[in-house]
Amino acid sequence: MSQQPIARRYTQVIACASGALLVLTACGGGGDGENSATSGELRTFTYEDTIDPGIIEPFTSANADLDLKTAIFDSVDEGAAKLNAGFGTDVVEVCLDEAKPLTEDQLLAPIDTSKLTNWDALDPTFREAKGVVIDGEVTMVPASAGPHGILYATDAIPGGIDSYTALFDPAYRGMVALDGGWLTALADTAMASGITDPLAMTDEQIGEMKAKIQAAMADGQFRTIADGDSDMSNLFKSGEIILADGGRGTAEAINANGGNVTWVAPKEGTLSWMCGFGISADAVNVDAAYAFIDYYISPAAQGAVGDLGYVITNPNGLPEVAEEYQKTANPSDLEGTIPQFEPDNADVWRAAWQEIEAGG
Amino acid sequence: MRLPLNRSGTGRTGAVLATALVAVVMVVLVGPIILLAVFSFNDSTIIALPFEGFTWRWYVEAFTDPDVADSLRNSTVLAAVISPLCVVLGTATAWAITRFRFPGRGLWSALAGAPLVIPWLVMGVSGLLLFASVGIELSLLTVGAMHIAVTFPLVTALVSARLVRFQRSQEEAAVDLGASQWQLMTKVVLPQLAPTLGAALIFSFAWSFNNFEISFFTGGYEQTFPVWVYSVLRRSDNLPIVNAVSTAVSLVQVAVVYGMWLALQAISRRRGSQESLTDMVAGGLR
Numbered sequence: 001m002s003q004q005p006i007a008r009r010y011t012q013v014i015a016c017a018s019g020a021l022l023v024l025t026a027c028g029g030g031g032d033g034e035n036s037a038t039s040g041e042l043r044t045f046t047y048e049d050t051i052d053p054g055i056i057e058p059f060t061s062a063n064a065d066l067d068l069k070t071a072i073f074d075s076v077d078e079g080a081a082k083l084n085a086g087f088g089t090d091v092v093e094v095c096l097d098e099a100k101p102l103t104e105d106q107l108l109a110p111i112d113t114s115k116l117t118n119w120d121a122l123d124p125t126f127r128e129a130k131g132v133v134i135d136g137e138v139t140m141v142p143a144s145a146g147p148h149g150i151l152y153a154t155d156a157i158p159g160g161i162d163s164y165t166a167l168f169d170p171a172y173r174g175m176v177a178l179d180g181g182w183l184t185a186l187a188d189t190a191m192a193s194g195i196t197d198p199l200a201m202t203d204e205q206i207g208e209m210k211a212k213i214q215a216a217m218a219d220g221q222f223r224t225i226a227d228g229d230s231d232m233s234n235l236f237k238s239g240e241i242i243l244a245d246g247g248r249g250t251a252e253a254i255n256a257n258g259g260n261v262t263w264v265a266p267k268e269g270t271l272s273w274m275c276g277f278g279i280s281a282d283a284v285n286v287d288a289a290y291a292f293i294d295y296y297i298s299p300a301a302q303g304a305v306g307d308l309g310y311v312i313t314n315p316n317g318l319p320e321v322a323e324e325y326q327k328t329a330n331p332s333d334l335e336g337t338i339p340q341f342e343p344d345n346a347d348v349w350r351a352a353w354q355e356i357e358a359g360g
Numbered sequence: 361m362r363l364p365l366n367r368s369g370t371g372r373t374g375a376v377l378a379t380a381l382v383a384v385v386m387v388v389l390v391g392p393i394i395l396l397a398v399f400s401f402n403d404s405t406i407i408a409l410p411f412e413g414f415t416w417r418w419y420v421e422a423f424t425d426p427d428v429a430d431s432l433r434n435s436t437v438l439a440a441v442i443s444p445l446c447v448v449l450g451t452a453t454a455w456a457i458t459r460f461r462f463p464g465r466g467l468w469s470a471l472a473g474a475p476l477v478i479p480w481l482v483m484g485v486s487g488l489l490l491f492a493s494v495g496i497e498l499s500l501l502t503v504g505a506m507h508i509a510v511t512f513p514l515v516t517a518l519v520s521a522r523l524v525r526f527q528r529s530q531e532e533a534a535v536d537l538g539a540s541q542w543q544l545m546t547k548v549v550l551p552q553l554a555p556t557l558g559a560a561l562i563f564s565f566a567w568s569f570n571n572f573e574i575s576f577f578t579g580g581y582e583q584t585f586p587v588w589v590y591s592v593l594r595r596s597d598n599l600p601i602v603n604a605v606s607t608a609v610s611l612v613q614v615a616v617v618y619g620m621w622l623a624l625q626a627i628s629r630r631r632g633s634q635e636s637l638t639d640m641v642a643g644g645l646r
Contacts, residue, residue, distance in 0.1 A: 043581060048592045069581035072591040082577060085485055086492020230407075230596040238408035253596050257405045258412065 037287035039065040044292065045079060046093035047275075048072045050144075055304040059295045066288055076275075083107050083280070090283040091292055094140040095275040096131040097183055100342045103139045108278040111138040115290040118297045118314060123331040126274055126313040131341030142276040143296050144310040145334055148184055149265045151232075151251045156242035164192035164266050167245060168212070173221050177235055177244040178213070180225045182353035183340055184271060188245045189213055191268035198269075199343045206345070210352040217356070225357065229253060236261055247273070248328065249309045265337075272337035276313070305329075393610060400603035405596055407603070418604035428605055431588035435569050438500060438584065442507045443564035447557055449508065450515020450564075455549075457516070458523040475510040476517065483510055484577030491578065498580030506578045507568045514567060515560040522556040551631070558624045562617055569613075585609065 034040055044051060051070045060068055071089065073079035076098045083092060084105060094102060102108050113119040119127070119141070126132065126142035133139070152161050156175075167176055167188065178185050183199075189209045190198035201209070216222055223241050226232040229250045235241045236254050251263035277293045279286060295301055302312040303320020306329030312318065313331060321329045343349060403413040422428050456462075457469050475483060487506040491498060526549075534548045550557075572586035579587060589606065592598040 047594065048598075049595055071579075071581045072583070074591050074594055078576075082488065085488040085577065087488065087498065088492075228594055230593060230599050233406050233596040234408045237404075237406040254406070257596075259406070 035285040035288065037066075037291040038063050040285050040288065041067045041069060042091070042285050042288040042292060043069045043071070043089045044091040044093075045071045045073065045083070045087065045089040045280075046091070046277075047074075049308060050093055050275075052304070052308065054307070055296070055301055058300060059292065063288075063291070068292075080107075088282060088284075089280050090285050090289045092278050092280050093275060094278040095273060095340075096129065096140075096142075097273075097340050097342045097346075099131045099139045099278070100134060101346075102278065103134050107281050108139050109281045109283060109286075111141060111279060111293075112290075113138055116141065116294045116297070118294055118299075118316075121299075121314050121316050122297060123313055123315055125331060125335055126276075129274060129339045129341070131339065132274075132276075140276045140278045141293050141297060142274045142313045143293075143302075144276070144305050144308075145272055145274040145313060145331075146247050146249050146309075146311050147265060147334060147337055148179075148188075148245070148247050148271040148273060148340070149263060151236075151244055151246050151248075151254075151261045151263045153236060153239075153242040154260045154262045160262070160264070161243065162264055162267050164188050164245070164268050166243060168192055168216055168221060170219075170221070172243050173219070174223055175240075175242045176222050177224050177226045177232065177241045178222050179232065179244060179246045180227050180357075182350050183343075184245060185213065185225075185356070186210070186349055186352060187271055187338075187340075191266065194268075196269065197338075198271075199338065199341065201343070201345075203345055203348045206348050206352050210356060213356050217359070233257070233259070252309050252328065270337045271340050272311075272334045273340050274313075396603050396610075397607040400600060400607045402600065405600055407599055418600040419608070422601045422605040422608070425601065427583070427588060428601075431583045431585045432605075432609070434500060434582050435585040438504055438507065439565045439568040442504055442511060442568040443561050446508055446512040446515050446564040446568075447561050450512040450560065451519050451553070451557065453512065453516045454519035454523055458520050472513050472516050475513045480510060480571065480573040481577075484574040487574060487578040498578060500579070500582050500584075502578045502580070503575050503584065506574045507571060510571075510574060511564050511567045514563055518556055518560045518563070519553060522553055526552060555624045555628050558620060558627075562620050566613065566617070 051072070056068070060066075071087075073082070076093070076095045079092065080098055080102060083089070083102070084107065092102075092108070094108070099108070122142065126145065129142065131139075132142060150161055150164065150166065152166075166172065167178070179188075186201075186206060186209045187198035189212055190201055190205065193209065193212065195201060195205065213222075224235065226235060226244060226246070229247070232244060232246055232250050233254050235244070237257070237259055246263075248263045251261045254261050277296065279289045279293075283289050296305075297314050299314060299317040299320055302314045302317025306312045306317060306321030306325050309325060309328055311331060311334055312321065312329045315331050318326065318329060318331075327333075398411075399407045400418055401414050401416070402411050403415040403417070453468075453472050457465065457472070483506065487502065487509075488498070491502050496502060530548055530552075531544060534544050539547065570586060571584070572590060575584040575587050576590070583591070589602050593602060
């Protein structure tokens, strides 16, 4: 018995199986049926709550022939990484601080606002925000937003707080958390240090802010760096922290579950995040992408966005928002805030933050 | 015979230390899972003490959520298809590597083992780049293809370890007595390998079902369970639902693994094997 032919036969079997698998995989893609604004297939790549059934159900019901395929991510950074690696989609959720890099990587197509019947109704705070328009072209359509300031345990700090400097006050040593975002943490520290335009910090100033945070961490000022809203909620609820920088939505979530925290807009200024939609540069169903985005900034959909506790971008949607969220959903709330667009020296920011997180 | 006092004392100290070590390991390994289970019954969306009261509602919400059902179905179907394929592919590879001498055998062995040491994140991104560059649309099939790529080497390692320890004289005796290749495999080799193959099936299923990195990058618009979990964790409202469904999934997985383990032990005993199941599964690796 010769063993060599068996090995060869085995290799052939493996090769055939691999080929068959690749062919099957290649055939497994979605259909290329007729695509239009109301039929075919529309692919979206967003946060999980963006495609909350309460928001998009009217759109899917009205477009029963349109197969809406949704993929979700946990952070825009991760979504951007996947897009950069070649993930195909039609509509992608973009936040202000990611619009520029995605545009530079040619992953977003310019938005033709004439195809959006609700575009002109958007509050100018969002429509004209730095990062929404890049080099004269609209890169994203803002659909939700929120302010970022300070939250504190109301019972633990009855006198209240109105400044970012409290984050570094030794009186609260060991009971403070820093929100784990590279932009917000460094920008809040900058405002606590008297810098009025934090997103225009020089490399040297960023280095100083990094040193300030590292010194505070070494001194035990910060209990931890909170990894998102869920983490922050748990830290407040367990009493591990009584003070942190963070979003108003986080405070609302904590209070809705029996917590007692107060969110304030610090006197030095308030950052604001804005998220919305871009159209992928390789979008297949562009008409449906515009239809989806236009629906999302319509008064009816914006009402549902407001009910999730976010600031809406179309003021006409305010009457649609539930009574309890009317105040927090008001677009005028963000007038005068500092939009969180990507700074020109973002690489320096990110490197500084990585060093902080690494404990370096 | 009574042991001398000092030996008895040493034995007791050893037993105490061993028990303490096991306790520490159990706390580290099982503690977080127990906490997860406990808080899945807490009537609050925030995972922190004090306990707000007992509730089943997170389980009700979890199992009435169509996204949870879809992701669980996707992961289960994927793992159910992937695991037997990997067992076949991994066993064939192990057989070829351990039983034949052919040109490029070393290279083939290294290639087969490489996915075991390459980080899954790298494998996921590589897979995404590959599929994107050849224009293959991402779907459960692309996830499955990559799961096979990273999982069958595990089977190869397990089965190779067993085959290396397997007494070749039994194979030679069968051939001398006129057994065909098919008879050799079905009457001699596979019965000996059965417990290892069973264990490999369990591990393959678990690897595929629990995989996040590769599923995230090579998946399209059909989510697997780990990707769903990761995607919804951003909002604290979702935490208890994730706790509930994760507790249920963990319990099912433990029950399945334990059931399979018992079945394999029974098979092993019926065959009159002198080796323990652990030896048969991983003995060759030691």
